[in-house]
Amino acid sequence: MxxxxxxxxxxxxxxxxxxxxxxxNYTGDFSFKHLLHAKILRSTIAHGYVKSYDIAEAAQMPGVIKIFLPEDLPHHLYSTAGHPWNLDPAKRDIEDRTMLTRHVHVYGDDIALVVARTELQAKKAMLKIKVEYDEYPVYLTPEAAMAPDAMRIHPERENAFASSEVGFGDVKQSLKDADYVIARHLTTPVQQHLHLENQIAVAYQSSDQRWTCISSTQIPHICRRIVAQANGIDWSQVRVKKPFIGGGFGNKQEIIIEPLVVALSRALGGRPVQIALTREETIAYTRTRHAISYDMKIGVNQDGHLTAIDCDVLSNQGGYASHGHAVGGKGGTFINALYRADSLRFSAKTVYTNIATAGAMRGYGMPQVIFALESIIDDAADKIGMDPIKFRQINHQPDGFYNQLGQTKQRDFLIEQCLVKGRAAFHWDEKLAASQAYKTGVKRRGVGIAAFSFGTAVWPFGLExxxxxxxxxxxxxxxxxxxxxxxxxxxxxxxxxxxxxxxxxxxxxxxxxxxxxxxxxxxxxxxxxxxxxxxxxxxxxxxxxxxxxxxxxxxxxxxxxxxxxxxxxxxxxxxxxxxxxxxxxxxxxxxxxxxxxxxxxxxxxxxxxVHHNSYGSGCSLAEVEVDIETGQVKLLSLMNVHDSGKIINPLLASGQVDGGMAMSAAYGLNEELLYNKAGKPLNNNMLDYKLPTAMDLPDLEGVFVESQDPLGPYGNKALGENPDVSPAPAIRNAVKNAIGVGIDKIPLTPELVYNQYQAAQKAAKGDL
Amino acid sequence: MxxxxxxxxxxxxxxxxxxxxxxxNYTGDFSFKHLLHAKILRSTIAHGYVKSYDIAEAAQMPGVIKIFLPEDLPHHLYSTAGHPWNLDPAKRDIEDRTMLTRHVHVYGDDIALVVARTELQAKKAMLKIKVEYDEYPVYLTPEAAMAPDAMRIHPERENAFASSEVGFGDVKQSLKDADYVIARHLTTPVQQHLHLENQIAVAYQSSDQRWTCISSTQIPHICRRIVAQANGIDWSQVRVKKPFIGGGFGNKQEIIIEPLVVALSRALGGRPVQIALTREETIAYTRTRHAISYDMKIGVNQDGHLTAIDCDVLSNQGGYASHGHAVGGKGGTFINALYRADSLRFSAKTVYTNIATAGAMRGYGMPQVIFALESIIDDAADKIGMDPIKFRQINHQPDGFYNQLGQTKQRDFLIEQCLVKGRAAFHWDEKLAASQAYKTGVKRRGVGIAAFSFGTAVWPFGLExxxxxxxxxxxxxxxxxxxxxxxxxxxxxxxxxxxxxxxxxxxxxxxxxxxxxxxxxxxxxxxxxxxxxxxxxxxxxxxxxxxxxxxxxxxxxxxxxxxxxxxxxxxxxxxxxxxxxxxxxxxxxxxxxxxxxxxxxxxxxxxxxVHHNSYGSGCSLAEVEVDIETGQVKLLSLMNVHDSGKIINPLLASGQVDGGMAMSAAYGLNEELLYNKAGKPLNNNMLDYKLPTAMDLPDLEGVFVESQDPLGPYGNKALGENPDVSPAPAIRNAVKNAIGVGIDKIPLTPELVYNQYQAAQKAAKGDL
Missing domain, CATH: 3.30.365.10 (Aldehyde oxidase/xanthine dehydrogenase, molybdopterin binding domain)
Structure with missing residues (x-):
């Protein structure tokens, strides 16, 4: 029994x-009689205003049912962010967009819709629409958008539309008191989710005269609310069905095309209307991981004691607020969850720019802040000549710690066990010793570690x-x-x-x-x-x-x-x-x-x-080989160790861990969505956007420090996002271990690594 | 408020x-990729055994996927009757059929299945199958099937497979005590439901590897059970979905094609398979209203007192048991519900024959027994020279009567009010008086009435x-x-x-x-x-x-x-x-x-x-004009008066009443499914099976005697079937009033009326 x-x-x-x-059956597998297809006409500028449309030729194209301009659809303000509704208006997401717009905020903004009998007909007609713009200055970075003379991207609010500061103690004093202060400016790239199934949704009027939307969404109930708000109808007038989904990683925690298909069906007598984004559209015009920069300082004593962690954050939001400051403002709580310091200051701003709107993505701010934190922590260990694992063991929060920033007692917080188990299972010491044979010559080897903490669900910051x-x-x-x-x-x-x-x-x-x-x-x-x-x-x-x-x-x-x-x-x-x-x-x-x-x-x-939160933790350990003549980093081995409570289904859990490790390794090494100066995406396709294949990755190892979390219903706690947090900084630290250069930016492309290595060599020579 | x-x-x-x-969206409106279509090969004899099939040519026909013979499908015994499962095996429906059979019990029995890419391909291939039979004697009537030398249609049981008797008192003595005894042999025809949407079902394997059946069924949950039983799989392995339905009238309280589509999908790798019966198949090969004959005697005194009601019933079941004796055995309880008599005997047999299987149909036995009862009651009123409404007022059960046969106290039983309201609203007396001007000549007019009682739901005979x-x-x-x-x-x-x-x-x-x-x-x-x-x-x-x-x-x-x-x-x-x-x-x-x-x-x-039952009641009043030279009966006016408690939605209720009145008027005047001596249906199409059009019917009037039933959740009780019960005998009685001949058979076709009138005239002349 x-x-x-x-x-x-x-x-x-x-x-x-x-x-x-x-x-x-996925959304695209459902059959409808007389299904109509819509294509979104996208702006070919990143910032400006559509002065005029010429749709005469397009409207005559075969199969075209109707062309919709911004004034043809409801223009209620809404947010695409997938958060539960808040009864307090002050706590709701910023509502800064309408379904179609003449005011262009990003390259590829939705400026018109073409509905036709087939997708190809819609696309061909769309290409015949002529648009005239007033062009405005384009801001690609928070710094540019925050310049005193910068134009407001949304006239209703400043470009730096949200800020926050958390912490405790006197950071300035703590830094003064430290034996050493390490300062870094760390930056992270725009990453895209690359879920297997692109965004797709279809809507029709159901027999009760309400609006059914079948969608590849992570948030069916929230989708109902946002679709209704965007269309200006009662929430109950919308019914959302979510069939099989080919991944989402947070991009489908945004309600992007669902309001449109419902609006189009409403405008077309209830006929079924589908929008299926292409891969190119999905990469460039849905959501991305926020590119965030961290000006970070830590104070450390020779004995390893952390005196201060001080951090100024700029989060590049792109053209619409979406999840906004919830991502960029995250970090202080989780730094405090992981490490003790005498003082902490985490000050963040989220800033509109004209690149693609950033939103939710697996890890939700944690890959960024942990990259920054674990890079500088590792550099601190180096500074005092301490084993990086030991340095983390000295400084991590103990099991049972009350995190006042997270308003949570961190029960069952097993970072210590993860570090110990990781060191052994990864054969850290053996690999470190072996790497000594690769400190000269073209191929350099090194090992690196990075730790992380991760909350489970959103309490007490959101409703659960x-x-x-x-x-x-x-x-x-x-x-x-x-x-x-x-x-x-x-x-x-x-x-x-x-x-x-x-x-x-x-x-x-x-x-x-x-x-x-x-x-x-x-x-x-x-x-x-x-x-x-x-x-x-x-x-x-x-x-x-x-x-x-x-x-x-x-x-x-x-x-x-x-x-x-x-x-x-x-x-x-x-x-x-x-x-x-x-x-x-x-x-x-x-x-x-x-x-x-x-x-x-x-x-x-x-x-x-639910009014509780269980903090998980863990670490990644990486071994790399760097070709100093090309800057190419080869990932030799990668291990994640997870404190995630009871594992419900070990095989499925391993799958989650493998996927997250691959995603973070690529974040560290390959992936970045690039723009030209006009804000046009340069690599929004799977040939130019470098997603790793199985050939690019070593065997991935996931290890669990299992426990019975006292709050999780079956002793379990978060595991879905955790694996995607610490591999990138572990790889960065391994590269540093290999070539002696701590690089403050990811992805560690060959060009970057080569240039940084060369610059370090030059600087070292200059020093001599 | x-x-x-x-x-x-x-x-x-x-x-x-x-x-x-x-x-x-009805079942046929759902779109499936790669939908397969099946056609049922039907026997061209009514009784016998398939000795051999030759499918060689059929199997080579374009589009054919596979041909299934009886041995290719599961052969678990089951019943198609839509009753709730009974934990007591003795109380379950008779399980006497398999999905396909070599043993032919009815003309059109399911002897093979052809699956092809299109319906037409399936049909064309089906026509190429050659079949050799051993032919057995064909029994069209209970009398023939009960003959001592008759062969058993189902070897496991006698052709008269069920019987029952209910009643009270000493009927023989009561008949002796009566001033008059009226005896009649009353017969009813085979009627078909003629729901707008024919039977249709589609099945496929769903993503959880279970079997989904979309069906036009009245009984989705029972359908699940029967499909599982027929296929020999766990009940939970079947999921039934019922979309919009174009009527059923009881024919879709039978699970006829659903087991087949699931069996075919199971045999074909889970692909979707559809069976859509044609109108011709639906009429001839699904279910019908039982043709039932009643040998009825009533004893009546000159003052109107009823001494006895005595009734022997033979119900023609057709080839399979289906709902069986539940229909034919019904009646005694409801006669007792309606009229007081010193004694009552209701003895019924249900008998297999080789005509189409009879099953559930709106009224479920009541149109038959009320036709018989209300014909003979009316004749009794005539016999003693009493106003037929007054005669019913004298004899009906009072409000609050405890019906021991139905184990139910008949609260809120308002037949008296219905009769009073009907007399006034119909202008009975005026119409009766006016008809006196039409008692000679070619066109004869008359008025007739019939009353009924009707239970609500099936308690205490079934689970509710x-x-x-x-x-x-x-x-x-x-x-x-x-x-x-x-x-x-x-x-x-x-x-x-x-x-x-x-x-x-x-x-x-x-x-x-x-x-x-x-x-x-x-x-x-x-x-x-x-x-x-x-x-x-x-x-x-x-x-x-x-x-x-x-x-x-x-x-x-x-x-x-x-x-x-x-x-x-x-x-x-x-x-x-x-x-x-x-x-x-x-x-x-x-x-x-x-x-x-x-x-x-x-x-x-x-x-x-629910452990209670509320009896409704009511009456129909009809005025007819009979052409004695052609026998044509023209329905001049028809009114139903209903004691159905609180009317939830008057407009919908009127629709129910209108539909039921039309169905029963046609039962009395037009409809009958006919067979040749070999048991082959002769008129299974809408040209030859006479369904009345709007042109054939007068304006139909439904009147309610509203009340608050003390048991109905909102004071309501049955109304769905009630309107379909009493119009036919009211018309029969009106014809009698017009031409002086009480006809004991429906439908009152011109031929029948003409012949009966002529016979009566001859007999009258002979008498003179």
Whole structure:
């Protein structure tokens, strides 16, 4: 009677077979009669105003149904950011956009829509529209947009539209008190999500005269609200359905095309209208990871004691506010979560520019700040000649630390164990020793480490709610409906494991369905912030516990065995004492449907509001080989060690870790979305935007320091984003270890590494 | 603050606009990639055995995927009858069929299946299959099938496979005691439902590797069970979805093609497979109304007192048991529900024959027994020279009568009021007087009446369960999910009215969805037995009452007004005392989603088990003109008067009444499915099967004697089937009143009327 065999076991994804067999339907797989296709006409300038459109020729093109200019669609202000609504207007996202605009804020801004019978017809017609612009100055960086004479990108507010400062102690004094002060200006690039499935949505009027939108979204319930707001209709007039999704990584935590397809269907008599972005559009015109720069100083004593961490942050928001300062302003809390210092100051500004709008992306600010922090921390260790792992061991926060900035007691905070386990599992000392043989010659080797902390979900900074519904089918299986959103990450499988575990039935007895339908599925804010198993799990557990009680209550009534003396094991209702069979779940389910006197189908529903947060932690360890003649960095090995509480499904967890490591390694080495001076994206395609292939990566190793988190519903805490945080700085530190140059910028392209190495050589020679 | 304005008001059907605009999707409207089509090869004999198939040529036809013979599909025994499962094996429907059969029981039996890429290809290939039979004797009537030397149609049981007898008192003695005994042999025809949308179903393997069947069914949850049984798989492996339906009238309370499409998809790798029956197949090879004969005797005294009702019944079941004796055995309870007599005997047999299988059809046995009863009752009134309405007034059961055969106290039983109201509203006496001018000549006029009783739902003969789910959307609207099945009758609209009424919100604030999905919607047995508003209404009311409490509880917590001092009116939460506003439902709904401390979305679920039955009653009044030279009966006017409790939606109720009256008028005058001696259907098309058009019918008048039924959730009771019961005998009695001949058979075709009139004239002359 092992009751813990389902949670913690690598159950097969419930959708695995369907995906192999091609039975998984994504948004583009749905068939509609008379489907119309829309293409977005995009501005060919990054900042300005559309003076005039000439649509005469385009309107005559074959298949064209209608061309929409900004004045043809509703122009309610809204935000595309996927946050829960806030009853306090002051805490809502900045609403700074309409569906179409004559006022161009970014290159590729949505200035018109063409609807035609086929996608190709729409595209051909779109290319015939002629546009005249008034051009405004283009600002690519926060510094440029903050210049005293810079024009406001949004007239309603300053370009530096948000700022914040957190911390404690007297940073200036602490820096003065330090034996050493290390100062760095660290910068991070624009990265794009590159989810497999591009943005796609289709909308139509349903039989109840409401508006159904099928969309590849991470946030169906929030999508409903934003679509309604953008269209100026009641929220309940929108129904969102989310089928299978080919990834999102935060880009689908933005509601970008859904308001448009609903608006177009509304304008076209309810006919189904689809927008499917191309890869080129997705890369350049959806959302990106914020490029953020950090002016960072730390004070350190010779014994390793950190006196101060001081940080000024500039976050490049791009043309619209979107998630805005929630990303750029993040960091202080998490620096404090990870390291003790006598004082801390984290001061951040988020600034409009004319590059692509930045938004949510896996890690949500943490890859940036951890790159900065773990670079300078590593440099501090170097400065005092201390082993970098030991330096982190001296300075990390202890288990049980109360983080006043996060208003959270960090229980089960196992960074120490991660560092110890990482050192051993990675064979750090052996690799470090071996690298000594590669400190001269063309190929240089080195090892690096970076640590991180990561919160689970968004409490206390945001609302954390979720819901689950369970009902018993007549044969003793259970349908599980959750608000939590499966986007390919395996949430559905993990949540079904939790339900089966708590119910005491086999994993296969819990039926899941990929579709999230805001008209049928319980409420949850969606897939982001590594919250699904932690918050959704609370709802699932509660619904399952109540269902178990209902089943046992039936058995008690029928068999006169007191409820507390029974348990459910593998679908059987048994005596707790000796495991003898009382009856089966199936029999009680049949009775609930068909008993002459007591029939009443068994259903439970939970809707929960979580007021806690569990901090995870971990580290990455990297070994690199740098070719000093080309600047090429070869990643020899990479390991992540994770303190993520109980692992619900080890195989799925490993998949998450592998994916995150690859994403962060590429962040450190390859990926950057580039613009010319006019703000035009230069590499928005998969040939020029360097995404690593399997050939570019070593075998990735994910290691867990498992525990039972006291707050996570099944002892679990965040794992979805954590793996994407620390590999980049670990690689940066390994490169430094290899070539003796700490580079303050990623990606570590060959050009950058070569130039920095050469510059360091020159400087060293000049010093001599 | 009128709280009763929604129930009782003719709210517009929520799906009205969609149906006008063509947005209502029926099963055939769903698009599938690579949909396969199946055609059923049907036997060309009515009784026998398939010795051999030659499929060689058919298999080579273009587009053919595969041809299935009986041995290629599972051959689990099952019943197509749509009854709830019974935990007692003795009370289950007779399982006497497999999906395909070599043993032919009816003309058109399912002997093979052809699957091809298009429907036409499947049909063309099907026509190339050659079949050799062993032919057995064909029995078209119960009498023939019960002959001592008759072969068993199903070897496992006698052809007269079910019988029953109910009653009380000593019928023989009562008949002896009567002043007069009237004896009649009354017969009814085979009628077909002629729902607008033919049977259609499609099945495919869904992403969870289970089997989804989209079907035009009245009983989605029962369909799931029968499909699983026929296929020999767990019930939960089947998911049934019911979209818009173009009527059913009981024919879709049978699971006929759904097992086949699931079996075919299972055999073909999960590809979607559709079967869409043609009109010709639907008429001849689905289900029909049982042709039932009644040997009836009643004893009556000169003062009008009924001494006895004695009845022997033979029900022609056709080739498979289906709903079987539940239809033919019905009657005794309802005769007793309507009329007092000193004694009653109702003895019935249901008999296999080789005509099309009879099953559920609107009225479910009542049109037959009421035709018989109300013919002979009318003849008895004639016999003693009493006004036929007065005769019924003397003999009907009183309000509050305990019907021991139905185990039900007939509260709110208003037949007296119906008869009184009918006499006045129909202008019976004036019409009767006016008809005296038409008692000679070619055109003869007369008036007739027939009364009926009708139970609501199936308790205590069957299980009555239903469920409902309500949840609040953020803007203060509510999604209602019910198990009750919308099949075109307007159940969804009526149930939404009930929810709005109880919640205290506008009708438009309750959102319904036509789709019933066994994986998502609450359990209910389905649309039959006029049970939807009566049983489903209990579930809706309970869920709505609980939701109202949840909303008020939130208001109490927030505004400190005691719950019992508040009410909800038109979406506002008000003080009961003076109607002053406390807050709005919308505000409480928003709070339930977004309040920092108390967020938790509001959902309620009810699953109920009803142990009562409310008897409705009513009468039909008809005026006819008979051409004695042709036998043509022209219906001049027809009125139904209904005791159906509270009318939820008068306009929808009138629609139900009009449709039922037309169906029963045609039953009396036109409709009959005919067979040749070999059992081949002769008129299974809409040219030869005479369905009345608007031209054939007078304006139909439906009148209600409204009341508040004490058991119905909103004072309501059955109305769905009631209108289809008494028009036929009222017409028969009007014809008798016109020409002086009581005809014991329907339909009253010109040929029949002419022959009977001529025979009566000859007999009268012979008498002289």
């Amino acid at each position: 092992d009751k813990k065999k389902i949670v913690g076991h690598s159950e097969e994804r419930w959708d695995a077979i369907a995906k192999v067999k091609g039975q998984a 709610t979720s819901s689950a519904r369970l009902f018993a089918l007549p044969d003793g299986t259970f349908k599980l409906q959750v608000g939590a959103t499966e986007i390919g990450q395996g949430a559905d499988t993990a949540l079904a494991q939790m339900a089966a575990e708590t119910l005491g039935v086999p994993f296969k007895s819990v039926i899941r369905d990929v579709m999230t339908d805001t008209d049928l599925d319980p409420y949850d804010t969606g897939a982001y912030a590594s919250r699904q198993t932690y918050i959704g799990g609370v709802a699932v557990k509660k619904a399952a516990e109540e269902m178990k009680q209902k089943i046992l209550k039936r058995a008690e009534t029928e068999f006169k065995v007191q409820l507390e003396h029974m348990d459910i094991v593998d679908g059987n209702i048994v005596y707790r004492a000796d495991g003898d069979l009382v009856t089966t779940v199936k029999d009680m389910a049949m009775q609930s449907y068909y008993d002459w006197d007591t029939a009443g189908s068994m259903e439970t529903y939970s809707s929960i509001n | 009128d709280k009763k304005k929604i129930v009782g008001h003719s709210e517009e059907r929520w799906d009205a606009i969609a149906k006008v605009k063509g947005q209502a 369960t239903s469920s409902a789910r309500l949840f609040a959307l953020p803007d203060g609207t509510f999604k209602l999910q019910v198990g009750a099945t919308e099949i075109g009758q307007g159940a969804d609209t009526a149930l939404a009215q009930m929810a709005a009424e109880t919640l205290g919100v506008p009708f438009k604030s309750v959102i319904r969805d036509v789709m019933t999905d066994t994986d998502l919607d609450p359990y209910d047995t389905g649309a039959y037995a006029s049970r939807q508003t009566y049983i489903g209404g209990v579930a809706v009311k309970k869920a709505a009452e609980e939701m109202k409490q949840k909303i008020l509880k939130r208001a109490e917590t927030e505004f400190k007004v005691q719950l019992e001092h508040m009410d909800i009116v038109d979406g506002n939460i008000v003080y009961r005392a003076d109607g002053d506003l406390v807050t709005t439902v919308k505000d409480m709904a928003m709070q339930s989603y977004y309040d920092w401390d108390t967020a938790g979305s509001m959902e309620t679920y009810s699953s109920i088990n």
